[in-house]
Amino acid sequence: MRAVWAIAANTFREAVRDRVLYLFIGFAVVMVVSSKLFGMLTVGNETKIIKDIGLAAMQFFSMLIAVMMSMILISREVDSRTVFNILAKPVRRWQFILGKYLGLVLIVAANLVLITFVLMLTVLVAAGELDLMLLFAGAMTMLEMLVLAAFATLFAVLTRPILGSLMTLAVFVVGHMSADLWLLTRQLPGALTRAVIAVVYYLLPNLERFNFRTEVVHDLAIPGAAAGWAGLYAIAFVVVVLFLANLRFRGKDLK
Amino acid sequence: MKRTFGTFAVITILLGAVVLSEVRLGGITREDPLGRELLYLPSPEMLRIMSLGNPGLVADVLYLWSIQYYSFYRPHERFLYLETVYNLITDLDPLYVDAYRIGALIMQIQTGGDQNEIDAAVRRLFDKGLHNLPDDWQLAEAAAWDFYIRFKDRETALHYAEIATQRPGAPPRIKRMVGVWRDKESAWTLDDSIEYWRRALEDAENEWDSVLCMNQFYDAVTARDRKKLEPLLEAFITHYGICPASWEDLIQAGALRQVPLDAFGDPYGIGLEDCGLVAYKKFKNQ
Amino acid sequence: MADIQLSVKDLQKTFHPGLFEASIAVLKGLSFEVARGEIFGFLGPNGAGKTTTIKAITEIIYPDTGEITVCGLPHTSLEAKKRIGFMSESPYIYRHLTGREYLGFGGELLGLDRSGLADRISRVLDQVGMSGRADRTMGTYSKGMLQRVALGQALLGEPELLILDEPMSGLDPVGRRDVRDIILNQAAAGVTVFFSTHIIPDVEMICDRVGIIVDGRVRAIGTVSELISDETTGYEATFVGALPADLRTPLDAYHVASGASWVRVTTENRDNLIQEFGDRGIQVVSLDPVRTTLEDLLMRHYEESGS
Numbered sequence: 090m091r092a093v094w095a096i097a098a099n100t101f102r103e104a105v106r107d108r109v110l111y112l113f114i115g116f117a118v119v120m121v122v123s124s125k126l127f128g129m130l131t132v133g134n135e136t137k138i139i140k141d142i143g144l145a146a147m148q149f150f151s152m153l154i155a156v157m158m159s160m161i162l163i164s165r166e167v168d169s170r171t172v173f174n175i176l177a178k179p180v181r182r183w184q185f186i187l188g189k190y191l192g193l194v195l196i197v198a199a200n201l202v203l204i205t206f207v208l209m210l211t212v213l214v215a216a217g218e219l220d221l222m223l224l225f226a227g228a229m230t231m232l233e234m235l236v237l238a239a240f241a242t243l244f245a246v247l248t249r250p251i252l253g254s255l256m257t258l259a260v261f262v263v264g265h266m267s268a269d270l271w272l273l274t275r276q277l278p279g280a281l282t283r284a285v286i287a288v289v290y291y292l293l294p295n296l297e298r299f300n301f302r303t304e305v306v307h308d309l310a311i312p313g314a315a316a317g318w319a320g321l322y323a324i325a326f327v328v329v330v331l332f333l334a335n336l337r338f339r340g341k342d343l344k
Numbered sequence: 345m346k347r348t349f350g351t352f353a354v355i356t357i358l359l360g361a362v363v364l365s366e367v368r369l370g371g372i373t374r375e376d377p378l379g380r381e382l383l384y385l386p387s388p389e390m391l392r393i394m395s396l397g398n399p400g401l402v403a404d405v406l407y408l409w410s411i412q413y414y415s416f417y418r419p420h421e422r423f424l425y426l427e428t429v430y431n432l433i434t435d436l437d438p439l440y441v442d443a444y445r446i447g448a449l450i451m452q453i454q455t456g457g458d459q460n461e462i463d464a465a466v467r468r469l470f471d472k473g474l475h476n477l478p479d480d481w482q483l484a485e486a487a488a489w490d491f492y493i494r495f496k497d498r499e500t501a502l503h504y505a506e507i508a509t510q511r512p513g514a515p516p517r518i519k520r521m522v523g524v525w526r527d528k529e530s531a532w533t534l535d536d537s538i539e540y541w542r543r544a545l546e547d548a549e550n551e552w553d554s555v556l557c558m559n560q561f562y563d564a565v566t567a568r569d570r571k572k573l574e575p576l577l578e579a580f581i582t583h584y585g586i587c588p589a590s591w592e593d594l595i596q597a598g599a600l601r602q603v604p605l606d607a608f609g610d611p612y613g614i615g616l617e618d619c620g621l622v623a624y625k626k627f628k629n630q
Numbered sequence: 631m632a633d634i635q636l637s638v639k640d641l642q643k644t645f646h647p648g649l650f651e652a653s654i655a656v657l658k659g660l661s662f663e664v665a666r667g668e669i670f671g672f673l674g675p676n677g678a679g680k681t682t683t684i685k686a687i688t689e690i691i692y693p694d695t696g697e698i699t700v701c702g703l704p705h706t707s708l709e710a711k712k713r714i715g716f717m718s719e720s721p722y723i724y725r726h727l728t729g730r731e732y733l734g735f736g737g738e739l740l741g742l743d744r745s746g747l748a749d750r751i752s753r754v755l756d757q758v759g760m761s762g763r764a765d766r767t768m769g770t771y772s773k774g775m776l777q778r779v780a781l782g783q784a785l786l787g788e789p790e791l792l793i794l795d796e797p798m799s800g801l802d803p804v805g806r807r808d809v810r811d812i813i814l815n816q817a818a819a820g821v822t823v824f825f826s827t828h829i830i831p832d833v834e835m836i837c838d839r840v841g842i843i844v845d846g847r848v849r850a851i852g853t854v855s856e857l858i859s860d861e862t863t864g865y866e867a868t869f870v871g872a873l874p875a876d877l878r879t880p881l882d883a884y885h886v887a888s889g890a891s892w893v894r895v896t897t898e899n900r901d902n903l904i905q906e907f908g909d910r911g912i913q914v915v916s917l918d919p920v921r922t923t924l925e926d927l928l929m930r931h932y933e934e935s936g937s
Contacts, residue, residue: 091738091741092738092741095735095738095739096739099724102726102727102731103726106726107726169722170718170720170722171722171723171724173685173690173716173718174716174718174722174736174780174783175739176688176689176690177688177689177690177711177714177716178711178716178736178739178787179708179709179711179712179739179740179741180711181708340692342690342692343685343690343691344645344691
């Protein structure tokens with residue numbers, strides 16, 4: 090596991106020293122802080138708007154970081170052949186995959202922590218309340234990003250950087266639409282069609298399972314079971330996807 | 345040097361063309377043959393899907409847009425879409441209290457249209473809100489007051505007030521109000537309203553509630569003061585033939601002892617066009 | 631029997647670029663062995679399969695068939711990889727890391743003891759002449775500096791077997807001399823060095839044995855002297871003046887220089903040439919025998935392979 094942590098730490102360090110990351114973080118912070126300005130335009134509850142914008146920024150920029158950083162940190166490593174020096178050492182290919190994934194997760198987590206902190210501070214200044222449920226929303230967004238980062242890792246070893254990023258983005262979009270598509274396809278005739286759609290539905294991650302933003306914004310009760318099962322869902326998906334990534338990477342000739 | 349200057353000059357000219365085009369395009373209104381304004385509003389299902397897990401944010405954006413849209417004076421026909429817009433917002437975020445309140449308010453103050461239809465649309469919006477927010481007594485209370493004050497519809501007001509009393513956390517004042525409104529023999533005066541909202545302000549549990557009550561209290565006080573002060577202004581006009589320039593004129597004429605102040609201690613104004621009472625309501629809706 | 635540090639037997643590898651592209655057979659049954667402590671030069675033209683062979687040994691690619699052992703162990707085992715120090719053809723680097731950090735990263739991957747790692751890194755940086763520049767990011771390094779750091783990370787684990795892919799490629803003469811010195815020092819310390827190159831003088835200068843690879847097969851293997859025959863294949867005569875236009879002796883080559891010119895003839899024609907020059911009063915400055923060079927040998931194998 091030492092090799093895994095070394096690769097993860099190196100990946101994190103590479104991201105921290107890459108200026109692209111600061112661009113995303115900067116935009117995220119600006120968006121959260123400027124939500125206060127949008128709040129001033131409203132008639133009624135300003136805090137709702139601040140939280141909605143802040144939580145959306147948390148999700149959107151974490152997604153962008155997962156997508157773009159996977160391209161820079163994983164695909165680039167394979168393409169630029171720095172991976173040769175790693176694999177020539179006593180390091181298994183699964184250790185490389187896991188290490189890169191954990192490095193990517195660390196970066197997303199660091200970004201999420203920062204945005205959550207800024208959002209809580211903005212809400213505190215605007216409304217005088219310290220809303221700890223924003224931490225919960227951040228944690229759920231982190232689960233969503235764990236799954237997305239796993240897909241980003243898979244696509245990084247499967248294909249070229251740009252295509253991999255687009256496919257990860259597609260997973261994000263479809264992941265938020267899958268529940269609606271499921272409802273729509275229930276209208277389709279034919280048991281076989283419905284069965285095929287069901288298989289596809291379960292194979293793709295339903296990212297809405299990690300979406301508790303409505304509950305957090307409107308201060309609604311959150312069933313503990315929902316949060317617990319969401320955690321299990323995320324971890325199971327991550328393990329499966331990383332396993333597939335390793336399966337592909339294990340037998341791949343690196344040119 | 346010459347080349348750089350030339351490049352900058354070309355860019356500046358092109359940017360000027362961009363700005364000019366934008367201004368000119370902004371001045372061109374796109375209308376259908378019947379003279380109505382075109383407005384594209386996707387279905388809530390489509391917007392929900394496109395929001396990628398953030399329907400609340402899309403509802404916020406639409407809500408903010410709607411406030412700007414209905415704040416500017418434009419053709420009456422903009423109100424054609426009013427119910428559609430607020431249905432869209434509340435479909436995206438069924439728990440958006442402000443949308444029900446403000447949507448109903450805009451419906452009530454809109455110009456043009458059949459009054460019965462407006463009444464029905466307001467009821468529909470409030471009913472939708474009360475269905476989606478089963479624990480919200482404030483919305484029911486607001487609905488009761490809106491029907492009582494604006495529509496002068498005591499029966500509907502009572503209906504919503506009774507709904508409010510049945511909801512968890514409803515303060516005792518609502519029960520008192522229901523009691524008075526049921527008793528049709530005794531009239532609910534402005535002083536009753538002022539007292540009602542003064543107590544409501546004392547009972548308010550949070551800032552949102554305070555602001556709501558403060559608004560109602562202020563409006564009730566202003567309505568009472570308007571009843572007293574506008575006859576004095578009319579009398580001045582009748583006597584002197586002109587509208588008083590300030591309250592000082594009335595004080596000098598012996599009609600008033602001091603400058604009249606509103607509920608927050610700020611002086612009222614006198615409207616230049618209609619010589620009516622002007623209340624400045626200097627506090628923010630936060 | 632010498633202790634074999636690297637053994638490659640019947641290695642074959644074919645690449646399949648895509649659905650509509652023809653497969654490319656790069657390694658076609660490659661076999662060789664490298665004994666402990668020797669410097670083995672893997673010589674071949676571009677596209678011969680040198681880098682592919684090295685990638686197969688380091689498990690960067692997977693051969694279709696064949697057997698590879700490193701220090702007596704299967705090359706895929708972690709224990710075998712611990713004993714290898716590898717330097718790739720072009721130094722693929724992390725621009726954001728300093729040289730010292732890069733070696734530290736290598737040390738972590740090798741599982742080296744953390745307590746002595748910093749000292750070991752400093753020693754290696756000294757060894758490759760990068761002590762003064764180790765704390766700058768590698769994005770600012772020149773090609774020569776990158777090669778040195780790359781070599782440093784290959785030496786970090788004190789390997790038993792050094793595998794270097796074109797270690798002197800792209801270096802200036804000073805850099806090449808320094809790398810040659812490092813290789814010689816490592817060999818003197820008992821490390822086996824296996825390096826690939828297409829630069830013949832490097833091989834001639836330092837290698838104990840050479841393997842010539844052309845078109846995916848080892849065509850010749852042995853010491854330099856074993857590979858190059860002592861037999862004289864011709865003579866080079868350096869002379870002053872113009873070459874007669876009506877010279878009868880057939881020439882293999884003719885070169886004009888500012889001071890003196892030279893011609894090359896086969897051994898059989900040597901006496902005829904001397905006779906003709908003497909008859910025409912042409913002054914012969916020197917007459918030198920010509921022997922087969924490594925380059926000749928390489929070119930011959932290349933032409934025979936039909937590549």
